[in-house]
Amino acid sequence: MAKYIFLTGGVVSSLGKGIAASAIGALLEARGLKVTLQKLDPYINLDPGTLSPFQHGEVYVTEDGTETDLDLGHYERFTHVQSTQKNNYTTGKIYFNVIKKERLGHYLGQTVQVVPHITDEIKSAIRSLDCDGVDVVIVEIGGTIGDIESLPFLEAIRQIPYDVGRENAMYFHLTLVPYIGSAGELKSKPTQHSVKELREIGIQPDALLCRSDREIPQEMKKKIALHCNIEEESVIGAIDVETIYEVPLVLHREGLDTLIAKKFKFNTDPPKLDVWHNVVKTIKNPSNEVTIAMVGKYIGLRDAYKSLIESLIHGGIANDASVNFKWLDSEELEKHEIDEYMSDVDGILVPGGFGIRGIEGKIRAVQYAREKKIPYFGICLGMQCAVIEFARNVCGITGANSSEFDTECTEPIIYLMEQWFDFKTNTVQKRSMESEKGGTMRLGGYPCLLQESSNAKDAYKKAEITERHRHRYEFNNNYREILQSKGMRFSGLSPDGKLVEIVELTGHPWFLGCQFHPEFKSRPTEPHPLFKAFISSAIREKRSLFPTHGMTALEQRR
Ligand code: GLN
Numbered sequence: 056m057a058k059y060i061f062l063t064g065g066v067v068s069s070l071g072k073g074i075a076a077s078a079i080g081a082l083l084e085a086r087g088l089k090v091t092l093q094k095l096d097p098y099i100n101l102d103p104g105t106l107s108p109f110q111h112g113e114v115y116v117t118e119d120g121t122e123t124d125l126d127l128g129h130y131e132r133f134t135h136v137q138s139t140q141k142n143n144y145t146t147g148k149i150y151f152n153v154i155k156k157e158r159l160g161h162y163l164g165q166t167v168q169v170v171p172h173i174t175d176e177i178k179s180a181i182r183s184l185d186c187d188g189v190d191v192v193i194v195e196i197g198g199t200i201g202d203i204e205s206l207p208f209l210e211a212i213r214q215i216p217y218d219v220g221r222e223n224a225m226y227f228h229l230t231l232v233p234y235i236g237s238a239g240e241l242k243s244k245p246t247q248h249s250v251k252e253l254r255e256i257g258i259q260p261d262a263l264l265c266r267s268d269r270e271i272p273q274e275m276k277k278k279i280a281l282h283c284n285i286e287e288e289s290v291i292g293a294i295d296v297e298t299i300y301e302v303p304l305v306l307h308r309e310g311l312d313t314l315i316a317k318k319f320k321f322n323t324d325p326p327k328l329d330v331w332h333n334v335v336k337t338i339k340n341p342s343n344e345v346t347i348a349m350v351g352k353y354i355g356l357r358d359a360y361k362s363l364i365e366s367l368i369h370g371g372i373a374n375d376a377s378v379n380f381k382w383l384d385s386e387e388l389e390k391h392e393i394d395e396y397m398s399d400v401d402g403i404l405v406p407g408g409f410g411i412r413g414i415e416g417k418i419r420a421v422q423y424a425r426e427k428k429i430p431y432f433g434i435c436l437g438m439q440c441a442v443i444e445f446a447r448n449v450c451g452i453t454g455a456n457s458s459e460f461d462t463e464c465t466e467p468i469i470y471l472m473e474q475w476f477d478f479k480t481n482t483v484q485k486r487s488m489e490s491e492k493g494g495t496m497r498l499g500g501y502p503c504l505l506q507e508s509s510n511a512k513d514a515y516k517k518a519e520i521t522e523r524h525r526h527r528y529e530f531n532n533n534y535r536e537i538l539q540s541k542g543m544r545f546s547g548l549s550p551d552g553k554l555v556e557i558v559e560l561t562g563h564p565w566f567l568g569c570q571f572h573p574e575f576k577s578r579p580t581e582p583h584p585l586f587k588a589f590i591s592s593a594i595r596e597k598r599s600l601f602p603t604h605g606m607t608a609l610e611q612r613r
Pocket of ligand 1: 406529
């Protein structure tokens, strides 16, 4: 039977609960244990698929095509967990399941209530992860202690030890220990209050993860332990770090995994942390540096591009380089001379997105990358923009567009396919314009075959890959021949050859657009091949620009 670790958060939000949960997972994996992680989100939406990235950050997509909270991205980057729909539950999803059961007569005439029916549903969602030889199930509860919304989740986790045994569950609480400048001291009171609140609902934490901007002295740990009714060694300092990938190392130094091993009586060797030490060393002392232009419309909110940012950092790690981000608002690029923005960039990336806003700016960024031979990486919408740009400016198809942006478009080079073969279910899928979202999304992992001697094949070093999708529109095959004749390569196709998954340009240092989202499958310890190749080409091109002294990169390009 699996052991359970429950992680709650107190004092304020944004303390990095997702990273803390992931780091605990990484440490346990480094001890040779098998973990899985689950996020319980208190909001009512069935999943974050319908939430604006402005509000909730990126929508992370799992292999099985579930649209989930971005914390699952951290889980998959820090551990080898392959999440599914079972790893993320919202209040909405729990209630939805209970209501469905009620309609089917499952409750035999009982009054359906929060306790026990909702809490039982939550408990069974948690316990369903005790399978496939998992040693530890780590459950992160969204929100902050004191929120009304998360109460049913907290009640459910309070009850779990009654089902699995107190010795098989641990409660971790993440709090803030702020430094008050005027007093010249760290303060423990917010932590004490937060723990008090947790105890009022019946949960006595086993350990505290104390976020702080500096080392927490032993005396302070002693005080926190005394007031919060825990052992001194269970007060773990979680001090601010330069990179999130240092968190497992910090928590290990503070004795966190030893504490867990002791409580659960795990007889493992100390964790093997070399890979994490190497990641941190490279991030802190890189030999190279590149600047990547990120051309998007959510640039004010970095959480909207969480996995993408991390994947580029991973690409940097693979090349012993640090990556600087130059965030460019695609709407700005529509109004101004593009040269002004691009003079100091070594690579251009157009990420995924929905809707027409800023599209022409993105297309101009692609044109600039193509003409000035700057490495280009287009992801999902970024691939679609690359195709539109090429059709318009190289093939002379001036009306080329996506039917997402112009339903009346005469040259719908990107369009809604009416039907397509789904390799996951081995069935033909039909899109229905009547559905609320205006057609079914292609979601989750799909196979793709790579062409010989292409940038894609060189990067992946294998012929067949699986990558995750989240889009409705596809490349229109009626235009394949003409684009091909002008130098665009379709280097990645679905196994039946019908869906274009990767496009490239011949005669360009590195120009690749993919219909999928490779950023959902990159890890700091195993950087994704495409990000590795993109950063490598940006470094290579940067070098080739500088032999001519006295000229700026831009002057060279002209
Ligand atoms: N809006 C485009 C589509 O639905 C691209 C989606 C994306 O970039 N994720 O096809």
